[in-house]
Amino acid sequence: xxxxxxxxxxxxxxxxxxxxxxxxxxxxxxxxxxxxxxxxxxxxxxxxxxxxxxxxxxxxxxxxxxxxxxxxxxxxxxxxxxxxxxxxxxxxxxxxxxxxxxxxxxxxxxxxxxxxxxxxxxxxxxxxxxxxxxxxxxxxxxxxxxxxxxxxx
Amino acid sequence: xxxxxxxxxxxxxxxxxxxxxxxxxxxxxxxxxxxxxxxxxxxxxxxxxxxxxxxxxxxxxxxxxxxxxxxxxxxxxxxxxxxxxxxxxxxxxxxxxxxxxxxxxxxxxxxxxxxxxxxxxxxxxxxxxxxxxxxxxxxxxxxxxxxxxxxxxxxxxxxxxxxxxxxxxxxxxxxxxxxxxxxxxxxxxxxxxxxxxxxxxxxxxxxxxxxxxxxxxxxxxxxxxxxxxxxxxxxxxxxxxxxxxxxxxxxxxxxxxxxxxxxxxxxxxxxxxxxxxxxxxxxxxxxxxxx
Numbered sequence: 306x307x308x309x310x311x312x313x314x315x316x317x318x319x320x321x322x323x324x325x326x327x328x329x330x331x332x333x334x335x336x337x338x339x340x341x342x343x344x345x346x347x348x349x350x351x352x353x354x355x356x357x358x359x360x361x362x363x364x365x366x367x368x369x370x371x372x373x374x375x376x377x378x379x380x381x382x383x384x385x386x387x388x389x390x391x392x393x394x395x396x397x398x399x400x401x402x403x404x405x406x407x408x409x410x411x412x413x414x415x416x417x418x419x420x421x422x423x424x425x426x427x428x429x430x431x432x433x434x435x436x437x438x439x440x441x442x443x444x445x446x447x448x449x450x451x452x453x454x455x456x457x458x
Numbered sequence: 459x460x461x462x463x464x465x466x467x468x469x470x471x472x473x474x475x476x477x478x479x480x481x482x483x484x485x486x487x488x489x490x491x492x493x494x495x496x497x498x499x500x501x502x503x504x505x506x507x508x509x510x511x512x513x514x515x516x517x518x519x520x521x522x523x524x525x526x527x528x529x530x531x532x533x534x535x536x537x538x539x540x541x542x543x544x545x546x547x548x549x550x551x552x553x554x555x556x557x558x559x560x561x562x563x564x565x566x567x568x569x570x571x572x573x574x575x576x577x578x579x580x581x582x583x584x585x586x587x588x589x590x591x592x593x594x595x596x597x598x599x600x601x602x603x604x605x606x607x608x609x610x611x612x613x614x615x616x617x618x619x620x621x622x623x624x625x626x627x628x629x630x631x632x633x634x635x636x637x638x639x640x641x642x643x644x645x646x647x648x649x650x651x652x653x654x655x656x657x658x659x660x661x662x663x664x665x666x667x668x669x670x671x672x673x674x675x676x677x678x679x680x681x682x683x684x685x686x687x688x689x690x691x692x693x694x695x696x697x698x699x700x701x702x703x704x705x706x707x708x709x710x711x712x713x714x715x716x717x718x719x720x721x722x723x724x725x726x727x728x729x730x731x732x733x734x735x736x737x738x739x740x741x742x743x744x745x746x747x748x749x
Contacts, residue, residue: 306461324459324503325493346494348487348553349637360528363552366490368483370461371505414551435636436550 310372312336313382322369329353329364331372332379340380340409351437354410355379361417363436380409383416392416395454396447403441411437415451423458425451460502467511467586470613473504475588478610480504484512484524485556487549488565512560512615519621520584523560523614530559538619540575540626540645547571547630550637560614563599566606566665573600573666574645575628577658582618587611593618600665624648624682625735627728630660631712631720641712644700644724648732650682657725662704662717669703672696672725680733685740688733696729697722 308319308331319335327346332338332355342352346365353364356378364379383390389397392415402408411434418425418433425433430451439447462480464470474480480502483489492498506512512524519537521530527545531554535542541559548554548571562570563583576583576596583594585608592612599607608614626647632638643660655676657669679692706717 324461325499327490327494347491348549351550351552354552360555361552362556365494366486366553366556368461368486368490368493368503368505370463370503371483371486371507373463432636433551436552 306370308369308373310374311376312338313378319369324368324370326369327365328355328357328367328369328372328377331369332364332377338379338381342406342409344406348436349438350407351410351414351434352407354413354437356413356417361414380413383412390416391457392419392450392454395450395457399446399450399453401442401446401450403439407437407439407441411439411447415447415454418451419455419458424455459500462502462504463508464504464506465508467509467613467615470504470506470509471586471588471611474613475611477502477504482506482564482613484558484561485526485553487553487557488561506560506613517621519619521559521617521619523563523616524558527554527557527559537621538579538626539622540579540628540647541572541619543626543628544571544575544630544643544645547628547632547635547640547643553637559617563606563614563617564608566600566604568600568603568663568665569640569643569661570666571630571640571643571660574643574658574660575626575647576617576619577666577668578645578656579619579622579626579647580656583607583614584616584618585609585612586615587613591615597668600667603664622647623652624650625732625739627732629724629728631724639711642704642706642717642720642724644721644728646725646728646732648682648736650685650736653677653680653682655680657700659700659704659721661711662706662721664705667703669700669725672699672703675699676729682736685733685736687737688730693726693729697726700725 344350344352348363348366355364481500482504484506512522515521527548530545531542562572581596628645630643631641640661642662647656657672660666701718701722706714
């Protein structure tokens with residue numbers, strides 16, 4: 306089937322999409338947007354977190370056909386040209402990135418948190434990132450990054 | 459595989475009648491996992507996310523099957539505190555943004571987080587087909603492990619609940635707060651005006667189930683109109699009766715013996731919290747329920 310969807314503000318079209326395919330597969334394999342990572346494929350790890358109509362979701366759990374005429378924003382759509390989003394900037398500065406596989410999902414989840422709660426408490430940060438797994442950092446630097454991004458808002 | 463995309467409920471029911479093998483999909487948090495892992499290859503997916511009727515609720519309270527957990531937590535927490543508590547324990551923010559009570563009912567896993575609350579608060583499930591609408595009490599909805607009372611041509615349309623008439627509590631045991639399937643869970647609803655309690659266990663029997671004897675024990679023991687502080691002996695007996703209502707198994711998440719023990723503990727605690735809230739309300743004090 307054909308899927309028409311707005312991705313990062315651009316009208317995109319994917320052809321020959323299998324009906325049981327996920328939004329994640331469409332993004333990575335058909336639209337050339339590999340930022341969203343494919344790890345668990347069961348909504349456990351959060352590495353594929355994207356905005357769907359402004360709400361963060363696991364792209365692996367959205368059927369491709371469900372995004373027809375909807376609006377998707379991926380990690381690639383956060384930066385403004387070469388200027389990183391403040392959340393991305395903070396991740397770099399705080400050393401919140403090691404292997405980097407979980408980073409795109411965490412950046413989107415943190416971005417959403419700071420949009421909703423500009424000055425989050427530590428429990429609020431932990432709750433907002435509870436659906437994103439990182440096996441390298443032990444999370445401390447990630448929490449630092451979110452605090453740093455919040456302090457600059 | 460076909461991808462069916464109805465825009466109205468009537469259209470969805472027509473499609474389900476002509477394609478009873480079509481698998482309904484809303485939040486996708488169960489269905490997509492099965493597809494991604496090649497555990498299931500349905501001949502068609504029936505997307506329910508474009509049907510406005512399923513995404514709404516009315517005062518009263520009829521909650522559309524497609525209302526995601528996040529909206530229940532944010533917007534219905536006052537009317538449905540028990541359901542909101544259970545919803546808060548589902549998955550992660552990403553999962554709660556997508557997952558729905560309709561999906562919980564459709565999957566009918568014994569471990570589904572909202573089931574104990576739906577049973578304890580006397581929810582009625584509205585299902586529909588081209589043949590008409592059926593109202594199924596939650597207590598009659600769960601038939602077996604991942605089996606429910608739906609006919610092949612029916613869809614879950616809504617859950618009917620009354621705004622809480624008294625304190626409600628939910629408790630769940632898992633290895634962490636987020637992203638856990640319940641080892642076991644428990645829901646309790648107090649109906650002070652009717653001198654009655656609803657109590658139900660999750661993940662501790664082939665289906666979620668009510669703890670009838672435990673409910674009856676409290677109804678005959680407690681004075682809801684003039685509540686006095688709970689005796690420890692009442693809490694203990696209640697816990698024992700709840701535990702006895704369960705018939706759990708040993709599995710990867712926990713042993714049967716542990717589940718029985720944990721249910722008794724959760725029953726005691728949640729009753730304590732709920733009763734504290736009732737006492738505070740009745741005595742007009744500012745005292746907050748505490749753990």
